Amino acid sequence: MSQQGRNKGASAPSSIHPSAILDQAIAAHRSGNLSEAERAYTTILKGSRTHAVALHMLGLLHAQRGQFADAEPLLKKAARVDPGNPDVLFNYANVLRALNKPDDALVWLAKVIALSPNFADAHLNRGAILLARKELKGAIAELDRAIAIAPSSGAFANRGSAFQQLGRLDEALEDYQRAVELAPSDPQNHFLLSEVLTELGRDDESIRALERTIALDKAFPFALIKLVAARRKRAEWQSFEREQAALDDAVESGVAIDPLTFFHASSSSAQQLICAKTFVTKAAPERGAAIPRTRTQASRLRVAYLSADFRNHATANLTAGLFEQHDRERFDITAISYGPDDHSKMRDRVKAAFERFEDVTHLADDDVVKLIRGLDIEVLVDLGGFTTGARPEILARRAAPIQVSYLGFPGTMGASYMDYILADRIVIPDEEQKHYTEKVVYLPDTYQVTDAKRPILPDPPARSEVDLPEAAFVYCAFNRTSKITPPLFDVWMRLLAKTAGSVLWLLDGDPIARENLRREAVSRGIAAERLVFAPPVPVENHLARHRLAHLFLDTLPYNAHTTASDALWAGLPVLTCLGTTFAGRVAASLLNAVGLPELVTRSLDEYEDLALRIAHDPELRAALNSKLAMHRTTWPLFDTARMTRHIEQAFDEIWRRHCAGEAPASFAVQTLP
Structure with a gap:
């Protein structure tokens, strides 16, 4: 008998009630059996497409899986079906936030708060969105409400971040400490605490917080x-x-x-x-992708420089002359500044060098991108990379058709949105191009622009004023302590041991570093007083005091960059060892551009031998000093106008290729006669 015959005349069996299926689905969902839960929610929705709970829970399930695009229409429909349920609206807002729709998320979170004013997490998430948009005062207001309703680690951590960005470090510290108290097993809280402790100069405590972070999560x-x-x-x-x-x-x-x-x-x-x-x-x-644009025949190329360092900073010290030297008949030059105004002479000089100076410090990344696009910038030159205070997300949003990395960051950014990097064949040899996501533009003399207008005081201080012995041979190493490595320090101590009456002149930046270096010297058989430390002084004074030294000793694996340029500009020969990365080959590039390739060594043994020869041979020292004095004004390193013309050639060729529909490709700028 067929199934149909057997059932003939019998009543149909009742189906499982949707509420029972929902109970099963939620139980499976809570136990982590997402596939079973998904099948059950889907079954309910086949019977009732507007079942608010099933829509809501299935949307949450997709969100749990990271499938936010699938979650969004389900939660949108749930919010429409059940508009008075703050939990539904809250979860929909969170999915919109995950889909990078912060404006929409803020609107829906506001609806949640209208329905449920004491919904602490809605205030917390609004605060987090405003924090990400750099709307710091608004973020603090929302986080204040969240904390007043239900103090939480997340609310304190986010408010601490807002305070930190506003420079209110004591308040940030207090909030991070409260976040640690509420969630001591969360490594994020200890890490944030370490950051503000570092800014406050409380390095011992910062190190302990970092150690705790790693103890909780070694891969944090x-x-x-x-x-x-x-x-x-x-x-x-x-x-x-x-x-x-x-x-x-x-x-x-x-x-x-x-x-x-x-x-x-x-x-x-x-x-x-x-x-x-x-x-x-x-x-x-x-x-995002850049908006393609082409230039009319008569227009100037619109170039913008993006930086946090248009102030009394190494980057500005190198680039001020470049900005001033640009050919205004062919180039429209803009500054996009997201760093602090230190009210320095350098800040004033740099501002005067640009046709327009846009201070975007308090703008969100999206708004900066809108500004750059509104200015029709064609070539955006990033001077920061991943240095302190940099905002690479402006670049990640493809603010301009062509984006170029230059000067501030000595290596690849590893980012698909950076088209080119300006370099030279010493810092990036041809065979090293494979380690760069950017295409390499080779400048002919050196990659590093310098400013030929940098002032130096006419007379150095007396040796007694800077604690240098009157008759000592002075090895100078004015790089930061973080660039000094034990193997290099071993070389320096051997130089002191083999050069009677010599001293090593170092920058003084940290009293603990000073004592540690002296202790390391003593452990190598060198008296502590043979390390002399130079305190911070204004840049023109710093340049002048170089004249009291006999030889600048470079560092490895990270060379002196602006520091090497400073020494050469002040007339002090620099001895370097050629490294294996961009950062370790900069001094070699500068020395070649100033006509002193003989000061580029290929190993630390050669470096040590040459340093000793220079120290022990007054005639060799005199010859090097004389050569540098002559080349300083005649070789390309300090020829700002020549460097500017080379960089302009690079911009022209980059833009020509773009307008021709060609993909970015490495090329070399031709040397000016």
Whole structure:
């Protein structure tokens, strides 16, 4: 008998009630059996497409899986069906936020608060969105409400971040400490606490907070590199080799590491590329395509420089002359400044050098992009990369058709949205191009622009004024302590041991670093007083005091950059050892551009031998000093106008290729006669 025959005349069995299916679905959902829960929610919706709870829960399930695009229409419909349910509206807002629709998310969170004014997490999430948009005062107001309703670790941590960005460091510290108290097992809270402690100069406490972060999560993004940087800043070398190995392993394992700090420690361009790509993926992934534009025949090329450092800073010290020298008949030059106004003479000089100076410090990234596009900028030159205070997300949103990395960041950014990097064949040899996501534009003399107008006081101070012995041979190393490594320090101590009456002149930046370096010297058989420390002084005084030294000793694996340029401009010969990465080859580039290639060595043994020869041979020293004095005004390194013309050639060719529909490609700028 057929199934139909057997059932003939019998009553149909009753189906499972939707409420029972819903109970089963929610139970499966809570137990983590998402596939079973999804089937059950879908079954309910086949019977009732407007079942608010099923819509809501299925949307949440997709969101749990990270499938926000699938979650969005379900939660949107749930919000329409059940508009008085603040939980539904809240979860819809969170999905909109995950889909990078912050404006819409703010609207829906406001509806949640209208329905339920004491919904603490709605205030918290509104505060977090406003914080991300740099609307800091509005963020603090929302977070104040969240804390008043239900104090939470997240609310204190976010408010602390807002205070920190406003420079209200004591309030930020208090909030981060409260976040740690409420959630002591959350490594994020300890990491945030370490950041503000560093800003407050409380390095011992910052190091302890970083150690706690790593104890809770050894792969916590940026914690290891921050800890290593803090220790190297203070010349705490007890775990130097072990920490170096841990850094290399972390990069290879895909742990997020701050690229600039890693570049200070790395001798591998291949690892630097991995580091930069990992960082970009987590911190500043590409968020959009540039709007293509073409230029009319008569218009000038619109170039903008993007930087936090249009002030009394190394970047401005190098670039001020470049901005002034640009050919205004062919180039329209704009500054996009997102750094502080220090009211310095350099700030005034740089502002006067541009046709327009846009201070975007308090604008959100999206608004900066709108401004840049509104100005029809064609070539956007980023001077910051991943340096302190940089805002790479402006670049990630493709603010301009062509985006160029230059000067401030010595290596690849690992980002698909950076089209070119300006370099030279010393800092990036042809065979190293494979370690760069950018295409390389080779400038002919050196990549580093310099300012030929930098003032130097006419007379150096007396030796007695700077604690230098009157008759001493002075080895000078004015790089930051974080660039000094134990193997290099070994070389320097051997130089002191083999050069009677010599001293090593170092920058004084941290009393603990000073004592640690002296202790390291004593452990190598050198009296502590043979290390002399130079306190911070105005730049013109700093340049003048170089004249009291006999030889500048460069660092490795990260060279002196602006610091080497300073020494050469002041007339002090620089001895370097050619490294294996961009950051380790800068001094070699500068020395070649000033006609002193004989001061570029290829190993630390050669470096040590040449330093001793120079120290022990007055005629050799005199010849080097005379050659530098002559070349300083006749060779390309300090010819700002020549460098500017080369950079303009680069911009012209970059834009020609773009207008011709050609993909970015590496090329060399032709040398001016």
